[in-house]
Amino acid sequence: MDAIDQAILTQLHQDARTSLKELGERVGLSSPSVSERLRRLEERGVVRAFTVDIEPRALGYQLQAIVRIRPLPGQLAAVEQLIRDTPEFCECDKVTGDDCFVARVFVRSIEQLDGVLDRIADKAQTNTAIVKAQTIRRRPPPWVPGV
Template identity: 65%
Template structure:
């Protein structure tokens, strides 16, 4: 039995709903209500409150990049040259192959995840950045832990 996480205001019902939505964001309200042990109107109200509180910020679909023509993924650490931080950030934002990027502390300013069709395509993207930043690239071989929910209970 999960212990309610009082600091987040998540009780066991909220946790069950979030876990069900993480497994399948397209779950019907009726099925979600069954998982939570609630009526459909009560589940809908809970869901609305979770959204209002910012616990749920959206519903999404998980697409396999290789299935749509992007067989390669890379992690790129980026350290902008002096005075180039905002320019590099804009380049990253405008490059659709960056499917995720975090601004971080430490030696590098950005850590990004790219999807590409070929090594040549990766080189072309990095060439736009390396005029204004140092990069360090690692190719992704596998993803043993896909994006998942943080622990909801202690």
């Protein structure tokens, strides 16, 4: 990945809706050249998707929580399926350590959060932290020369 690829990715991370023409102008290439580079970045798995950034508060989700989840013995698969089936879980990572999952939950109220946690209470222990502010929004990893 060269400096131009990095510039393209930086521009797209800021606004994935940038047109090929505008993207080309910003990085000093023609639209077809930008298109070809994007195609190669997709083929290599560098670009997985072009997406939209939704503000949960604008949809009424005033609370965000980080939930550490430790399934009870023999309940790992059941807990993982419950997490997948619960739409309030918007992100979840399977991790090492004492807990098996670390998840991000969006809810409208503490009562709704209680309901979400109650669904898995008989299959897992949870530890919940309410998010006060997101200091760093999701961002790409640092660019590594030569990758």
